[in-house]
Amino acid sequence: MSTGEDEDSVTLESxxxxxxxxxxxxxxxxxxxxxxxxxxxSTRCVCTFVCVSSVSEGDESFEVTMTAxxxxxxxxxxxxxxxxxxxxxxEISPVSQAWFTTKEDKDTLVNKGHKWKQGMWSKEEIxxxxxxxxxxxxxxxxxxxxxxxxxxxxxxxxxxxxxxxxGLNRPLFAVYRRVxxxxxxxxxxxKYSPEEINKLKELRQKHGNDWATIGAALGRSASSxxxxxxxxxxxxxxGKWSEEEERRLSDSVYALAGVCPGRAVTGGVSWAAVxxxxxxxxxxxxxxxxLNYLNWKQSGGTEWTKDQDLSLVHRIVELDVxxxxxxxxxxLAGGWSSVxxxxxxxxxWWSIKRQVANHKELPFHVLLKGLxxxxxxxxxxxxxxxxxxxxIRVTRLEECCSSTPRPVTALQIPxxxxxxxxxxAGTSDTETITLNTAALQTLQILPSFxxxxxxxxxxxxLQTAANQSLPLSLSSNPTVTLTASSSPSSPEHIILHSLxxxxxxxxxxxxxxxxxxxxxxxxxxxxPEQGSLPPVPPGGRH
DNA sequence: CCCTTGGGTAAGGGTAATATAATGTC
DNA sequence: TGACATTATATTACCCTTACCCAAGG
Numbered sequence: 001m002s003t004g005e006d007e008d009s010v011t012l013e014s015x016x017x018x019x020x021x022x023x024x025x026x027x028x029x030x031x032x033x034x035x036x037x038x039x040x041x042s043t044r045c046v047c048t049f050v051c052v053s054s055v056s057e058g059d060e061s062f063e064v065t066m067t068a069x070x071x072x073x074x075x076x077x078x079x080x081x082x083x084x085x086x087x088x089x090x091e092i093s094p095v096s097q098a099w100f101t102t103k104e105d106k107d108t109l110v111n112k113g114h115k116w117k118q119g120m121w122s123k124e125e126i127x128x129x130x131x132x133x134x135x136x137x138x139x140x141x142x143x144x145x146x147x148x149x150x151x152x153x154x155x156x157x158x159x160x161x162x163x164x165x166x167g168l169n170r171p172l173f174a175v176y177r178r179v180x181x182x183x184x185x186x187x188x189x190x191k192y193s194p195e196e197i198n199k200l201k202e203l204r205q206k207h208g209n210d211w212a213t214i215g216a217a218l219g220r221s222a223s224s225x226x227x228x229x230x231x232x233x234x235x236x237x238x239g240k241w242s243e244e245e246e247r248r249l250s251d252s253v254y255a256l257a258g259v260c261p262g263r264a265v266t267g268g269v270s271w272a273a274v275x276x277x278x279x280x281x282x283x284x285x286x287x288x289x290x291l292n293y294l295n296w297k298q299s300g301g302t303e304w305t306k307d308q309d310l311s312l313v314h315r316i317v318e319l320d321v322x323x324x325x326x327x328x329x330x331x332l333a334g335g336w337s338s339v340x341x342x343x344x345x346x347x348x349w350w351s352i353k354r355q356v357a358n359h360k361e362l363p364f365h366v367l368l369k370g371l372x373x374x375x376x377x378x379x380x381x382x383x384x385x386x387x388x389x390x391x392i393r394v395t396r397l398e399e400c401c402s403s404t405p406r407p408v409t410a411l412q413i414p415x416x417x418x419x420x421x422x423x424x425a426g427t428s429d430t431e432t433i434t435l436n437t438a439a440l441q442t443l444q445i446l447p448s449f450x451x452x453x454x455x456x457x458x459x460x461x462l463q464t465a466a467n468q469s470l471p472l473s474l475s476s477n478p479t480v481t482l483t484a485s486s487s488p489s490s491p492e493h494i495i496l497h498s499l500x501x502x503x504x505x506x507x508x509x510x511x512x513x514x515x516x517x518x519x520x521x522x523x524x525x526x527x528p529e530q531g532s533l534p535p536v537p538p539g540g541r542h
Numbered sequence: 543c544c545c546t547t548g549g550g551t552a553a554g555g556g557t558a559a560t561a562t563a564a565t566g567t568c
Numbered sequence: 569t570g571a572c573a574t575t576a577t578a579t580t581a582c583c584c585t586t587a588c589c590c591a592a593g594g
Contacts (some may be wrong), residue, residue, distance in 0.1 A: 120583070121584090190578090
């Protein structure tokens with residue numbers, strides 16, 4: 001979208017509710033009012049923009065293709081009809097209003113030609129659901145949705161689930177489940193501590209499969225404790241599989257699937273039954289080992305090569321689907337001896353996709369196109385200074401849909417801290433973490449960043465701003481510095497080069513700080529109160 | 543007594559992300 | 569040869585659907 005060196009020469013025209021402006025490096029920013037993004041649908045709309053006047057010769061036009069998210073009507077003339085009040089719309093899908101727990105109910109809807117979404121909820125769906133809930137709660141002068149969900153009687157919340165399901169192409173029951181999960185504060189408690197595991201084992205002995213009771217005693221949701229129990233058998237090995245175990249797994253799978261050894265099996269077996277036969281592994285372990293390794297090994301598969309990453313992207317592009325959920329991984333996996341299973345291929349795609357910083361926010365076809373382009377040109381994803389980076393495009397696209405674009409001045413880095421070992425050498429309250437400062441420029445950890453006081457393993461976010469250095473508080477007063485520079489092609493973006501950590505002083509525990517690939521780092525916008533931080537000095541740009 | 547409404551439960555297939563082991567590479 | 573860096577494998581918290589159950593009200 002950049003017009004290159006001609007900074008102020010383009011006149012922009014705004015059409016309908018879309019406003020165009022230009023930022024400092026000449027990029028054109030498209031502003032859509034927030035409610036528009038709500039009412040667009042998965043229909044693809046192509047907008048052609050024409051520069052009205054430009055110092056460069058001739059008119060230039062370019063296309064922006066964007067995919068939007070929720071339901072809308074687009075007339076043949078391409079005009080978007082917005083429904084201001086969702087409740088008044090007559091187009092309510094029977095799917096989201098039907099409870100259908102029985103097979104007959106479901107079949108009736110299917111026979112009438114109705115289709116609905118299954119699988120993981122997209123960000124757009126969750127946003128819509130949340131906003132529906134907010135609207136419902138506000139309309140009733142309440143504050144906390146949890147009140148309705150967990151405290152009200154069925155009578156009192158009569159129309160609640162149907163109201164919040166509005167606009168979602170999911171069965172009401174699916175909406176109901178999701179809402180419960182979302183607002184149940186015993187559902188996202190995190191990792192089970194060893195004490196919890198012990199207590200869970202006891203409770204299991206006592207209450208059997210009464211998950212609700214066990215959950216209540218443990219402060220966890222019923223499904224959480226049920227799932228945790230599925231992971232542990234009384235006689236469960238961990239770590240590397242022995243040859244004997246692998247053989248038992250193969251035998252079991254082939255026997256239960258009823259196929260000859262050596263044939264590919266990627267589903268249709270009961271993993272609980274397999275685990276029973278294997279004896280020393282849980283159903284999850286069996287499934288994962290089989291689908292990610294043994295199935296492929298047994299059927300004589302070949303190694304996956306690097307350039308097949310691109311082949312995969314090509315094959316996905318060829319399918320020309322609008323939504324990632326429409327991909328049929330069984331079909332994609334066909335005819336490839338290096339593919340271990342459809343599930344494995346899907347995870348391969350994930351690892352490719354995740355190299356793009358903002359992949360979650362990108363429309364599917366934009367992501368695909370960007371990936372294809374970069375991979376074909378052999379541009380390392382998330383490249384260093386000077387290299388074209390999808391992240392920059394992503395950020396621009398993001399700004400297109402944001403009503404208030406602001407300069408990007410900071411990085412958000414997920415930082416994992418893992419306890420490696422404890423040497424037990426006394427206590428310490430003077431730990432210092434220092435990061436290598438090699439060249440270029442140092443970035444600073446903002447005071448808003450804090451680690452858990454005990455240094456508990458987990459994921460934290462480091463928020464950095466340019467050109468400062470401050471101590472941060474761990475158990476005492478450690479210092480963290482990172483090396484980074486801004487990109488010459490895009491000064492507002494900072495590229496991190498290295499982050500290594502050493503702990504000096506009296507330490508009771510060795511801390512390992514792991515950071516995911518550089519490409520995962522996402523530029524973020526600093527909150528206004530931090531806007532007074534010094535900008536990136538010109539000298540640092542390399 | 544049956545049917546409908548509005549839930550509710552357990553089981554099991556699955557995903558996404560982290561943790562850890564293995565394997566380069568300098 | 570040892571310290572990192574990278575990749576592969578293992579684990580796990582959480583998600584979603586299916587198939588069935590239940591109780592109150594009409």
